[in-house]
Amino acid sequence: MENRDSYFDPGNNNYISTITDFQANHWPYGQSYFSTPSGRFSDGRLIPDFIAEYAKLPPIPAYLEPSNKEYTHGANFASGGAGALIDTYAGFVVDLHTQLRHFGDLVNHYRQNLGDTKARQMLSSAVYLFSCGSNDYISPVVNNQSIYYQYTHQQYVDMVIGNLTTVIKGIYEVGGRKFGFLNVPPLGCWPAIRLRQPGNICSKEIDDVIRLHNQALARKLENLETHMEGFMFSKLDFLYLYEQ
Numbered sequence: 203m204e205n206r207d208s209y210f211d212p213g214n215n216n217y218i219s220t221i222t223d224f225q226a227n228h229w230p231y232g233q234s235y236f237s238t239p240s241g242r243f244s245d246g247r248l249i250p251d252f253i254a255e256y257a258k259l260p261p262i263p264a265y266l267e268p269s270n271k272e273y274t275h276g277a278n279f280a281s282g283g284a285g286a287l288i289d290t291y292a293g294f295v296v297d298l299h300t301q302l303r304h305f306g307d308l309v310n311h312y313r314q315n316l317g318d319t320k321a322r323q324m325l326s327s328a329v330y331l332f333s334c335g336s337n338d339y340i341s342p343v344v345n346n347q348s349i350y351y352q353y354t355h356q357q358y359v360d361m362v363i364g365n366l367t368t369v370i371k372g373i374y375e376v377g378g379r380k381f382g383f384l385n386v387p388p389l390g391c392w393p394a395i396r397l398r399q400p401g402n403i404c405s406k407e408i409d410d411v412i413r414l415h416n417q418a419l420a421r422k423l424e425n426l427e428t429h430m431e432g433f434m435f436s437k438l439d440f441l442y443l444y445e446q
Contacts, residue, residue: 208282209333209384210250213241215282217266220294224283243282249384250278250331265304266296273311276328279304285338286365298334302369309376325377332370333384335415338362339408344394355407359414363422370426379432383423385416387440416441 208226216227225241226232232239235246241264242248251261254275263270265277281296288297296304312321353361370381389395390409396402416439423435 207280207284207333207337208243209336210248210278210280210331211241211243211264211282212248212250212261212278212280213264214266214278214280214296216241217264217268218281218296224291224294226282249333250280253331265308273308277305277308280333283337285336285341286334286362286369287338288365290337290341295337298365298369302372305373306376322377326379328378329380329382330373330378331382332366334366335362335386335412335419336389339386339411339415340389340392340394343398343405343408346398355411355414359411359418362415363418366419367422367426371430374430374433379434381433381435383419383435383437385419385437385440386412388412388444413441 211226213227215225222228226243227239227241229239230245232242233245236242242251247261254260254262259275262276262278265273265279270277279296279301281301283291283295284297284301285291286298288299290297309321309325312324316324373381388409389412390406391404395405395408399405420437423437427433427435
């Protein structure tokens with residue numbers, strides 16, 4: 203089961219009221235693999251598609267896809283543009299807490315159709331994938347907001363990590379035990395960021411905040427592993443990949 207943003211969104215944004223900037227159901231998306239736009243922010247498949255293939259499962263469908271009613275192999279709740287904070291692109295995406303509510307609806311679906319015991323077993327054996335945080339650090343800059351001046355860098359990171367932790371604990375409470383996380387890649391040199399920088403230079407500030415985020419995420423996951431019995435996680439370090 204997947205939560206989060208455009209790294210994972212298989213098309214949930216196709217089924218919400220938003221603008222085309224937050225949808226991938228048009229050319230050139232999807233041309234190289236699906237032959238037609240699938241709603242994925244990619245020319246082909248996304249990370250969850252490859253993981254599903256490795257696990258010998260079909261691609262995990264978008265939770266909001268109207269034809270998706272059985273959820274035999276799980277569901278994907280991700281929404282392109284979403285962040286851990288409700289204010290991140292608010293009104294254009296499915297925010298994190300709404301994704302958690304959708305997950306709760308799915309839990310009830312399993313309980314009604316499988317019974318409490320089998321539902322609990324399914325939920326505890328499932329793997330929960332998260333890609334979280336990038337949009338929380340991009341959106342204030344892209345939207346010309348002064349949010350970085352309302353908080354210290356650490357305070358802002360703490361809000362992001364705090365919201366993410368609430369969702370992790372919500373999944374844990376209904377049986378989730380196996381989690382996978384992508385941390386946040388360096389974003390300071392992204393074109394959308396450089397366009398708003400004097401002299402079209404990279405933003406050191408954003409990369410400094412992201413470094414704090416990744417450090418805080420690592421500490422939080424280790425803390426959860428210590429204090430929540432059975433909690434297991436794996437984390438992909440984007441910064442390490444960028445430096446190779």
